Amino acid sequence: MVRIEMKRSMLARIVPGFTSLVKKGPSGQMVIIGMIIVLALVIMTAMGPWIAPHDPSASRVGGIRIPPNWQFPLGTNHLGQDVLSRTLCGGSIMLQVSALSVLLCFAIGVPLGLFSSYVGGFVDSAFSLVIDAVYAFPGLVIAIAIAAMLGPGVVNMALSIAVVYIPSYFRIVRSQVLSIKELTYVEAARSVGAKWYTILSRYILPNVVPSIVVVITINFADAILTAAGLTFIGLGVTYDIPDWGWDLTNGRTYISSGAWWIIAFPGLMIILLALGFTLIGEGLSELLNPKLQR
Amino acid sequence: MPLLEIDSLAVDYRTSRGTVHAVNDVSFFLEKGETLGLAGESGSGKSTLGLSIIRLVPYPGVIGGGQIKIDGRDIVALPEHEMQTFRGTKVAYVFQDPMISLNPVKKIGAHFVELIRTHEPNVSKKEAFERAKTVLKNLGIQPERINDYPHQFSGGMRQRIMIGLAIALNPDLVIADEPTTALDVIVQAKILDLLESLRKAYQMALILISHDLSIILERCDKIIVMYAGHMVEYADGTELHGRPAHPYTQKLLQSIPNIELSDQKLTAIPGSPPDMLSPPNGCRFWPRCSCTMEICRVKEPLLVSIGRNHLVKCFLYGEKGVQSE
Amino acid sequence: MSEIVRVEHLKKYFPVQKSVLEQLFTRKKKSVRAVDDVTFSIKKGEIFTLAGESGCGKTTTGKLIVRLLKPTSGRIYFKGEDITQLKHEELRLLRRKMQIIFQDPYASLNPRMTIGKAIGHPLEIHGLARGEEKKGKVLEVLQKVGLTPPQQFMNLFPHQLSGGQRQRVALGRSIILEPEFMVADEPVSMIDVSLRTTIIDLMLGFRKELGLTYLFVTHDLAVAKYISDRIAIMYLGRIIEIGSKESLFKNPLHPYTKALLSAIPVPEPKKKREVIELKGEVPSAINIPPGCRFSSRCPFKKDECAQTEPELVEAEKDHFVACYLS
Numbered sequence: 001m002v003r004i005e006m007k008r009s010m011l012a013r014i015v016p017g018f019t020s021l022v023k024k025g026p027s028g029q030m031v032i033i034g035m036i037i038v039l040a041l042v043i044m045t046a047m048g049p050w051i052a053p054h055d056p057s058a059s060r061v062g063g064i065r066i067p068p069n070w071q072f073p074l075g076t077n078h079l080g081q082d083v084l085s086r087t088l089c090g091g092s093i094m095l096q097v098s099a100l101s102v103l104l105c106f107a108i109g110v111p112l113g114l115f116s117s118y119v120g121g122f123v124d125s126a127f128s129l130v131i132d133a134v135y136a137f138p139g140l141v142i143a144i145a146i147a148a149m150l151g152p153g154v155v156n157m158a159l160s161i162a163v164v165y166i167p168s169y170f171r172i173v174r175s176q177v178l179s180i181k182e183l184t185y186v187e188a189a190r191s192v193g194a195k196w197y198t199i200l201s202r203y204i205l206p207n208v209v210p211s212i213v214v215v216i217t218i219n220f221a222d223a224i225l226t227a228a229g230l231t232f233i234g235l236g237v238t239y240d241i242p243d244w245g246w247d248l249t250n251g252r253t254y255i256s257s258g259a260w261w262i263i264a265f266p267g268l269m270i271i272l273l274a275l276g277f278t279l280i281g282e283g284l285s286e287l288l289n290p291k292l293q294r
Numbered sequence: 295m296p297l298l299e300i301d302s303l304a305v306d307y308r309t310s311r312g313t314v315h316a317v318n319d320v321s322f323f324l325e326k327g328e329t330l331g332l333a334g335e336s337g338s339g340k341s342t343l344g345l346s347i348i349r350l351v352p353y354p355g356v357i358g359g360g361q362i363k364i365d366g367r368d369i370v371a372l373p374e375h376e377m378q379t380f381r382g383t384k385v386a387y388v389f390q391d392p393m394i395s396l397n398p399v400k401k402i403g404a405h406f407v408e409l410i411r412t413h414e415p416n417v418s419k420k421e422a423f424e425r426a427k428t429v430l431k432n433l434g435i436q437p438e439r440i441n442d443y444p445h446q447f448s449g450g451m452r453q454r455i456m457i458g459l460a461i462a463l464n465p466d467l468v469i470a471d472e473p474t475t476a477l478d479v480i481v482q483a484k485i486l487d488l489l490e491s492l493r494k495a496y497q498m499a500l501i502l503i504s505h506d507l508s509i510i511l512e513r514c515d516k517i518i519v520m521y522a523g524h525m526v527e528y529a530d531g532t533e534l535h536g537r538p539a540h541p542y543t544q545k546l547l548q549s550i551p552n553i554e555l556s557d558q559k560l561t562a563i564p565g566s567p568p569d570m571l572s573p574p575n576g577c578r579f580w581p582r583c584s585c586t587m588e589i590c591r592v593k594e595p596l597l598v599s600i601g602r603n604h605l606v607k608c609f610l611y612g613e614k615g616v617q618s619e
Numbered sequence: 620m621s622e623i624v625r626v627e628h629l630k631k632y633f634p635v636q637k638s639v640l641e642q643l644f645t646r647k648k649k650s651v652r653a654v655d656d657v658t659f660s661i662k663k664g665e666i667f668t669l670a671g672e673s674g675c676g677k678t679t680t681g682k683l684i685v686r687l688l689k690p691t692s693g694r695i696y697f698k699g700e701d702i703t704q705l706k707h708e709e710l711r712l713l714r715r716k717m718q719i720i721f722q723d724p725y726a727s728l729n730p731r732m733t734i735g736k737a738i739g740h741p742l743e744i745h746g747l748a749r750g751e752e753k754k755g756k757v758l759e760v761l762q763k764v765g766l767t768p769p770q771q772f773m774n775l776f777p778h779q780l781s782g783g784q785r786q787r788v789a790l791g792r793s794i795i796l797e798p799e800f801m802v803a804d805e806p807v808s809m810i811d812v813s814l815r816t817t818i819i820d821l822m823l824g825f826r827k828e829l830g831l832t833y834l835f836v837t838h839d840l841a842v843a844k845y846i847s848d849r850i851a852i853m854y855l856g857r858i859i860e861i862g863s864k865e866s867l868f869k870n871p872l873h874p875y876t877k878a879l880l881s882a883i884p885v886p887e888p889k890k891k892r893e894v895i896e897l898k899g900e901v902p903s904a905i906n907i908p909p910g911c912r913f914s915s916r917c918p919f920k921k922d923e924c925a926q927t928e929p930e931l932v933e934a935e936k937d938h939f940v941a942c943y944l945s
């Protein structure tokens with residue numbers, strides 16, 4: 001009973017939430033569009049194995065490098081695999097890797113940022129120094145270095161991407177905490193006798209969350225592109241699972257011979273997914289920031 | 295012809311959450327050299343009224359109706375470039391917070407020179423500089439400090455500089471919006487004295503906007519009391535203090551601590567100022583009024599005259615201005 | 620009447636960042652001497668006001684007493700017990716008895732906590748009540764501070780309330796623990812004039828009902844006169860005059876007090892007041908001049924004023940002043 005109650009109350013909050021988002025003008029609409037895109041792609045990838053007309057890994061289902069036609073709407077690639085089926089199923093690795101890396105980033109970066117900035121002093125300076133050093137490196141370079149060390153696999157890819165983006169979380173959280181820490185309501189909490197973990201969890205964190213949400217979405221977009229990049233240079237998963245990044249790598253040699261469809265569609269999907277997350281992130285940051293700065 | 299004539303002025307803020315009628319049907323006039331106090335609390339519309347006179351109401355505010363006549367000329371529909379010739383030369387504004395109103399990367403001399411030369415392009419830099427130094431002297435600031443930056447001055451001195459910038463071009467009307475709110479009481483007295491002496495010397499009219507009724511009573515000839523965007527009472531100082539007509543004015547006067555009285559009993563006004571997005575129907579003060587009648591909740595009262603130069607917007611004074619019951 | 624709070628030679632210095640050159644070439648430590656040797660005591664049940672202009676150290680003193688700041692030196696006593704060095708659990712227990720309300724009603728409430736949660740939180744922190752019992756106490760407090768109907772206000776967020784209402788919430792949050800002592804830091808200066816009396820009346824009511832003692836911090840001497848029993852005037856980190864409300868206002872002794880009182884506007888039309896002119900500006904709290912710190916602006920300055928700093932002496936009964944002229 002309780003669960004149904006909760007679900008009903010959540011729905012009751014979500015539906016008006018949607019309509020109010022649309023009313024909020026271009027930024028709210030950006031968020032909605034972004035969410036639709038992302039949701040559509042996630043569902044497509046999840047349903048992929050069932051709705052794909054051919055087995056995406058089966059080679060020579062048709063001829064090699066056949067352009068889009070009625071039988072193979074998106075053509076076939078150099079191995080004779082159906083591009084449509086590969087496109088429908090190819091997002092799975094990418095989504096898993098990005099989701100995992102975002103989770104890792106969040107789980108490490110946020111508490112680290114909270115702790116470091118709340119404690120302040122030498123501890124904070126030390127952490128900031130290390131984090132800034134990592135932040136100074138171009139993301140892809142670090143990801144490549146770590147992925148090369150760890151080897152292929154979903155978890156390893158996620159780890160290498162996560163390291164790149166932890167500094168973003170740390171820095172955003174830290175800058176927020178530093179300013180909120182000095183606000184009167186935090187002082188008031190101290191004056192009432194609240195312990196440090198209560199202050200962090202109930203007074204500081206809830207007010208930091210809006211900015212973290214924005215970072216998460218932008219992080220997702222970046223993670224997707226980085227994952228594609230890693231696969232592109234051969235540091236991603238190498239076993240025979242359909243993957244957009246993999247198709248990009250292999251398909252590029254065939255552009256010169258005119259077989260544009262091999263990389264175009266997987267590439268388009270990558271762009272769309274990143275775009276979806278970016279729209280959500282940008283829209284949210286516009287919506288949330290004016291309220292914060294009031 | 296009066297210097298300033300306001301006729302049925304309405305100013306609205308058109309926000310995404312609805313329209314706020316910040317100023318409703320305000321009418322008054324001001325002669326050369328007079329002082330007018332605009333008293334009111336948050337949401338009363340007094341600042342918006344002040345800004346509208348100099349046509350600086352921020353977005354999304356618009357002048358929704360009425361006339362603002364300066365020297366007989368209606369400036370509501372004046373094109374912006376013509377309005378700019380008015381600002382500084384005819385009407386000047388002193389903003390509330392001196393801490394943020396000066397350009398921190400510009401020396402104060404530069405502030406003055408820019409101001410003078412924008413309106414009088416034929417004046418040479420040297421001459422503008424000299425004039426600036428004279429103004430500083432009148433403000434009680436050492437002229438040598440003309441090359442200092444704003445952050446090198448205290449709050450009180452920055453406010454003086456703001457006042458100096460306002461009067462530098464000898465305007466006919468100065469509007470001072472809460473000029474002393476951010477300042478301590480000793481500095482406040484000095485600033486108000488300065489405004490008064492400059493006003494007399496340059497024959498300027500002054501509109502003083504403040505939530506502090508004490509300083510308005512002390513310094514202004516005529517007073518307008520505003521509540522929720524409406525002008526609820528208008529009288530000269532002695533009349534307002536001696537015979538306050540509107541229940542809000544009466545209660546307001548009774549809630550100010552007077553340092554010269556002992557054993558004062560202060561009264562509170564119940565409730566809070568209304569939400570300007572959805573104010574109450576009828577008279578906006580009725581939810582907090584102890585004299586409220588049936589008609590107050592339904593109809594908006596009109597301004598009636600109850601004596602020499604004493605106007606009030608309240609049904610207690612009927613339609614003709616005699617106190618009923 | 621017994622003493623509830625006592626401070627002795629309280630000092631709070633804030634270090635100032637030196638420029639690189641200064642760091643290299645000088646060994647002097649620069650600090651802002653916010654509170655510079657303050658001694659006074661507050662009797663149980665009284666309203667004691669610390670008055671002065673901005674920067675005089677009154678807010679800092681208030682925060683030191685409730686231990687939101689650590690004193691640089693000096694002692695603080697609460698009900699006879701030295702609380703200057705209290706830490707952790709003992710300090711937390713102390714917080715139940717000493718409370719503070721802040722000046723800015725817009726900043727003192729957590730924007731993400733409902734009113735009900737905010738007011739009930741102190742009970743939760745100290746494990747005094749939970750669930751239905753806690754809710755009951757919160758409703759009771761909401762009723763007491765005049766936010767009725769209480770059920771309606773429980774679930775509102777701060778941004779849905781006006782400044783006056785928020786300040787009442789802050790007041791409710793402080794009294795729910797039934798403290799014995801409260802520091803009120805400019806509680807009404809950011810609230811509309813018509814609402815101030817409500818808050819002040821509430822505070823006076825709680826004094827009666829809970830036997831609260833107040834330290835009232837303000838720059839508004841008119842309000843101070845209305846509400847206080849005793850008043851101490853601070854200037855640049857020091858108390859320069861203390862006395863009962865009557866004796867201070869009837870017979871101000873220190874030149875600064877006289878100037879301050881003369882500058883306060885009176886709500887009467889075109890009142891002609893004799894405003895005592897003070898030269899110059901308040902000196903910086905980093906470089907306090909030797910001798911009486913007010914001497915640079917004092918219209919009655921004598922030679923000895925620049926030599927040594929005057930101490931507080933009893934000029935008339937229970938009326939102390941730090942000045943060589945009396």
